[in-house]
Amino acid sequence: MIHGAHGYLISSFLSPLTNHREDSFGGGREDRARFAVEVVKSVRSAVGEDFPVFFRLNGEDFLPGGITVEDASVTARLLQGAGADVISVGGGVGIVAHDLSLGDNKSYGQMIMPMYIPRGCRVGIAEKIRKGLKIPVSVAGRINDPFLARDVIAQGKADLVDLGRQMIADPFFPQKMADGRIEDICRCIACNYCHGKRIRAIKQIRCTVNPLAGREAESREVKPAQIPKKVMIIGGGIAGLQAARWLAKRGHRVSLWEKENQVGGQILLASLPPQKEEIRSLLEFLNRQIEKLPVKVDLGCAVSPETVERERPDVVIIATGGRPVRPGNIPMNKKMKCPSAWEVLSGKEKFLGDKTVILGGGYVGAEAADFICTQALSEKVTILEMREAVALDLEPASRQMLLERLKEFGVQMMVHFRVREVTAGEVWGEDTRTGEREKIDADSVVVALGTESVGFPMDAVREKGMKVLWIGDAREPWGIAESMREGFLAGVSI
Secondary structure, three states: EEEEOOHHHHHHHHHOOOOOOOOOOOOOOHHHHHHHHHHHHHHHHHEEEOOOOOEEEEOOOOOOOOOHHHHHHHHHHHHHHOOOEEEEEOOOOOOHHHOOOHHHHHHHHHHHOOOOOOOOOOOHHHHHHHHOOOOOEEEOOOOOOHHHHHHHHHOOOOEEEOOHHHHHOOHHHHHHHHHHHHHOOOOOOOOOOOOOOHHHHHHHOOOOOOOOEEEEEEHHOOOOOOOEEEEEEEOOOHHHHHHHHHHOOOOOEEEEEOOOOOOOOOOHOOOOOOOHHHHHHHHHHHHHHOOOEEEEEOOOOOOHHHHHHHHOOOOOEEEOOOEEEEOOOOOOOOOOOEEEEEHHOOOOOOOOEEEEEEEOOOOOHHHHEEEEEEEEOOOEEEOOOOOOOOOOOOOOOHHHHHHHHHHHHHOEEEEEEEEEOOOEEEEEEEEEOOOOOEEEEEOEEEEOOOOOOOOOOOOOOOOOOOOOEEEEHHOOOOHHHHHHHHHHHHHOOO
16 A cells, blocks of 8 residues: 555645645646656566555645645546556545644544544545546545445445444454354544554554453453353453453353442543443453353342352452542532532533533543533533643544534633632632632532542452452443453453
8 A cells, every 4th residue: 555645655745735846746636646647657667567556535624725535636646647556535635633733633533533423533534536537446434343444335435435443443353244243343533542642652452442452462361261260350341341341251250230220430431521422342342251251240239248248259350440539629619519520421410500611621631521511510610730731541543533623612721820729709829820819600510630549448358368459440430442452461460
């Protein structure tokens, strides 16, 4: 495949936004495509007629003055004439996040589309380009569903489907489709964990939903249990479900206990903010896997040390999750309505009053603001954050789109703000840079100050000689990827 998309070298020749040349390689569409055409001709000459040559082409730059679908259609026909066998349709420009002089930074999100962008978002563009060609067209862009992939091809919108992040989430996606095991497909949730901080920090691929991504060799070490043990898992969140899945696959006798009437824990809340529904597909996948395995699931069961002692397991896994942090160091008047962000997202609050202040501007606070505005729970929303910006713990493409939504709603974001006191109708604090005291009027205050672990009294259990493991947020509040990883490690270590 020749990469001619996303703002890289060949793409920069194709785009009128970046190609300002005055020679034969600049000017109109055919001249801007000359470099790409010459590359294809050279490659074809080198590899021969029987070697497949794909060309990745931006169907749109999603930038004012950038490549349009009309431009791409002309280029595709020229590439066909030069010897390309397949046109692969992409979109978006990756350099825009770093070079804002090129224009609208929404283009970056169109390249590595987060879950805010609908599935199959480029299919319509590929269909338009395909109409003028005799060679096949492939399309990428949030295609993580086997039925969507089937329909794109069956309806003649494209000839092939390109899978990128979905193959990281589940490398066996095509084989499972071929085998009819649709229920065993783990879908990419487009969280961009693979594209965000992790790959920049450790230079290795990682995936939220696939704990073996970048660690594939570990799968060879997963073997059936030599001595099946009785394992009791306390907590039915993501970490607990993942541990139960792998333990049962290896032959252990597993029971999973959840105090609520459904499993899922925090992932149920994580899927509730606007356009975050994709997250729920992970829970649905884990549920389907658990249903196929001999895992005893007890719902609505609050577990005590006496329960553990009565069950007499060989191993106890604590996966009790987390709970919202309450601001113990901030005086809060009891007359002020102060729900947690979790309570707001779960629908317990029907109206928060005209003025709502959110304490904490991490991604939970920002998504709570989005939810409040979308559900019309308040007229005016203000986020207070101590750091220099809001939602810094969210990956770049998702953060850009979320902040754009908050701006459209008119959400006020006050940064470098330390909250000192919540009175009956006001929030008092100070600017961390100047020390200047400030006041914000409020009818309600939503607390989004992070998560703390939910403990479990295990001293008596340890005295009985049972092995105890702590996983997920019960060990340390973190994220879905870490919970999936720790659940897997617990599942293969016993």
